[in-house]
Structure formats: C-alpha cells, structure tokens
Amino acid sequence: xxxxxxxxxxxxxxxxxxxxxxxxxxxxxxxxxxxxxxxxxxxxxxxxxxxxxxxxxxxxxxxxxxxxxxxxxxxxxxxxxxxxxxxxxxxxxxxxxxxxxxxxxxxxxxxxxxxxxxxxxxxxxxxxxxxxxxxxxxxxxxxxxxxxxxxxxxxxxxxxxxxxxxxxxxxxxxxxxxxxxxxxxxxxxxxxxxxxxxxxxxxxxxxxxxxxxxxxxxxxxxxxxxxxxxxxxxxxxxxxxxxxxxxxxxxxxxxxxxxxxxxxxxxxxxxxxxxxxxxxxxxxxxxxxxxxxxxxxxxxxxxxxxxxxxxxxxxxxxxxxxxx
Numbered sequence: 001x002x003x004x005x006x007x008x009x010x011x012x013x014x015x016x017x018x019x020x021x022x023x024x025x026x027x028x029x030x031x032x033x034x035x036x037x038x039x040x041x042x043x044x045x046x047x048x049x050x051x052x053x054x055x056x057x058x059x060x061x062x063x064x065x066x067x068x069x070x071x072x073x074x075x076x077x078x079x080x081x082x083x084x085x086x087x088x089x090x091x092x093x094x095x096x097x098x099x100x101x102x103x104x105x106x107x108x109x110x111x112x113x114x115x116x117x118x119x120x121x122x123x124x125x126x127x128x129x130x131x132x133x134x135x136x137x138x139x140x141x142x143x144x145x146x147x148x149x150x151x152x153x154x155x156x157x158x159x160x161x162x163x164x165x166x167x168x169x170x171x172x173x174x175x176x177x178x179x180x181x182x183x184x185x186x187x188x189x190x191x192x193x194x195x196x197x198x199x200x201x202x203x204x205x206x207x208x209x210x211x212x213x214x215x216x217x218x219x220x221x222x223x224x225x226x227x228x229x230x231x232x233x234x235x236x237x238x239x240x241x242x243x244x245x246x247x248x249x250x251x252x253x254x255x256x257x258x259x260x261x262x263x264x265x266x267x268x269x270x271x272x273x274x275x276x277x278x279x280x281x282x283x284x285x286x287x288x289x290x291x292x293x294x295x296x297x298x299x300x301x302x303x304x305x306x307x308x309x310x311x312x313x314x315x316x317x318x319x320x321x322x323x324x
Contacts, residue, residue, distance in 0.1 A: 004123040004134075004166045005173035006322065008068070010061030011162035011292040012054055013044040013279065020155070029151045035277075039255025043158030043280030045143040050084045052093035054161035054285075055139035059094055062135060062165050070100040073165075075134035077122050078107045079114030079284035081191065081313070082140045090139060104131075111189070112251045112312025114138055114284030115163075116179060116320055122166060123174045137163030138284030145191045147211035156253075157212065158280030162288035172323040175305075176238035178230045179318035188218040189313040223257045223311045228264040230319040231309055238321050242267055245321075246304040247294070251311055252276035252286035261309075273299070283312065300324050 019042050020031035034040055046054070055078055063070060076098075078091040091105035110117035115138035122134040139161035146154045166173070193209035227250065235242055248271055250258050255274060262269045275290050282289060287308050294300050304324045311317040 003169045003173040004126040005169035006164045008066045008165040009292040009295045011289045012057040013160040014046040027151045034155045040280045041277040046141050046159045051141045052090045055137045056094045056097035058161040070098040073100040073103040074131040076103045076105040077118040077136045079118040079138045110316045112283045113310035113316040113318040115287045116310040116318035133167040140283045145212045156281050160282040160285045176321045178234040182315045185315045188215040224260040226317040227261045227311050234319040247306040248272045249308045253281045
C-alpha cells in the first residue's frame with residue numbers, strides 16, 4: 001500500500017491587517033472583550049483579491065520551495081466555503097493561474113474541517129495508485145460574508161489561504177483519519193444562502209441569510225465534545241498512545257475551545273499549536289496556515305507525529321494522524 005507524505009507547505013494572507021481596535025470603531029466591541037472570549041487579536045481582510053487569488057499564491061509558494069514544475073501536478077483539491085463563483089471552481093482557477101495543465105481540479109466544501117476532508121480525498125487517490133501527487137489547499141475570503149453589525153461573528157473571522165504538496169511514499173505520511181458529519185445541526189452555523197428567485201415565482205431577493213450566522217453556544221458545545229472524541233478515536237484506531245504525539249494542530253477558531261479539548265484529552269497545552277491571535281478564524285485555511293508556520297519555524301522534525309483536527313459548519317469534524 002502507498003502512503004501520502006507531505007513534502008512542502010505554503011501560505012498567503014492579504015496584506016491588510018485589521019485589529020480589534022479597528023473593529024471597535026465600527027461595531028460595539030473592544031479588544032478585551034474579543035481576546036477574552038476567542039483569543040483573537042488580529043485578522044487579515046482582502047482589499048480586492050478573491051479566494052482563487054489567495055489560493056493560487058499559496059500554491060505558488062508551495063511549489064517554489066521544492067522547485068516543482070506545475071505541469072507535473074496531477075491533482076488539485078481546494079477546500080473552501082467562499083468560492084469566487086459557483087462555477088468555475090476555485091481549483092480550476094488555481095490550475096489556470098499555476099499553468100498546471102495536466103492536473104485534475106475540483107473543490108470541496110466542509111467548512112472548518114475542509115482541509116482535513118480535502119487531504120483525506122487526495123490521500124485516497126494516492127493510496128489507490130490513481131495519482132502520484134497532489135496539492136491540497138484551504139482558501140477563504142470570509143470578509144465578504146460578514147455582517148459588520150453583528151459583533152458576535154464579524155470579530156471572529158479572517159481571510160487567508162494555505163496548503164500542502166503531497167506525493168506517494170512507501171512509509172510515513174498520513175497514517176490514519178477520523179472524519180464525520182452531522183447535518184441535523186447544520187443550521188446552527190450558516191452563510192451564503194442562495195434564495196430561489198426567478199421570473200415565474202414572484203419572489204424578490206432579500207439577501208437576509210447571505211451573511212454568516214452562528215449559534216455560538218451550540219458550536220462551542222459541539223466542538224468541545226466532537227474534537228476530543230475524534231482525536232481519541234483516531235489514536236485508538238491507529239494504535240498510537242497519545243504520549244507519542246508530538247503536536248496537536250487544531251482548527252484555529254477559539255482558544256477557549258482548545259483549552260477544553262486539552263483538558264478532556266489530558267494532553268498539555270504546550271503540545272497544542274495556536275496562532276488565531278494573528279489570523280482569526282480562517283475556516284478551511286486555518287490548519288494549513290498554522291502547519292506552514294510550524295514548518296517555517298522548524299518546530300516539526302523528521303519522524304514527528306502530529307494530529308490535525310478540524311471542526312465546524314455542516315456540522316463536520318475530522319482528525320488525521322501524520323508522520324513527517
């Protein structure tokens with residue numbers, strides 16, 4: 001059996017940084033309120049770059065690190081909830097910008113678990129011998145879906161993109177996964193509703209459900225239950241004791257969620273990597289942005305085992321054990 005090994009990472013965020021103090025000028029909030037409830041201090045907002053632009057720049061950086069010819073890429077998977085268009089897909093736009101003319105390209109939508117789901121899909125293509133390599137990217141411009149009169153959501157999210165290049169290996173790489181969904185609670189976190197309006201139904205577009213809406217209490221309870229269970233089930237299925245895990249890389253949604261997950265898993269916080277203070281919640285991009293940061297800091301060494309764990313809208317969750 002083949003394995004999928006992460007060979008390179010890359011990330012890109014828009015230049016504009018928006019601080020909590022910046023937000024306090026347009027919505028009823030303040031720095032202390034945001035930081036104490038989420039651990040977020042800053043976020044990046046796009047001025048004119050759309051989701052495919054961020055994803056393409058991240059992909060270019062991934063390939064530049066290993067001097068990889070885009071024409072050699074066989075698969076591009078982009079995880080996003082904020083595509084430029086309904087069609088073409090972000091992945092196809094990335095393919096065009098890269099000049100990766102030989103790659104199969106498509107998007108998936110699993111929100112904040114999207115990168116884990118996308119990596120899972122690409123891993124199957126490699127494990128089964130269909131493709132020898134792939135780029136998997138999480139990319140979001142969530143600022144276009146924010147209601148800046150709703151302080152409960154607009155302070156949480158940011159824009160960014162990041163991803164990995166993976167290729168076929170004889171050992172190591174992605175060792176195990178645990179993913180799941182619960183659509184019965186899907187309406188607790190929504191965004192981008194597309195209303196049925198046409199020339200024959202007499203309905204006028206109101207756009208009321210276009211912006212991100214979230215029942216924070218439901219999502220907090222969901223995340224603090226599902227994330228630790230997913231990690232425990234993952235490690236049990238892989239036969240790996242938690243003591244052998246070098247780092248846990250969770251979705252960067254909320255520092256309080258991570259603290260609860262740490263307590264439930266009985267894994268110390270110093271094994272959890274967090275950077276939401278700098279970027280906010282970038283949905284499908286949050287895990288790969290943090291992973292790229294860890295790699296560039298030299299925190300992950302050869303032979304290290306890490307667990308990535310996503311959770312979010314859908315509702316969805318997913319954990320993956322990766323050996324470097």
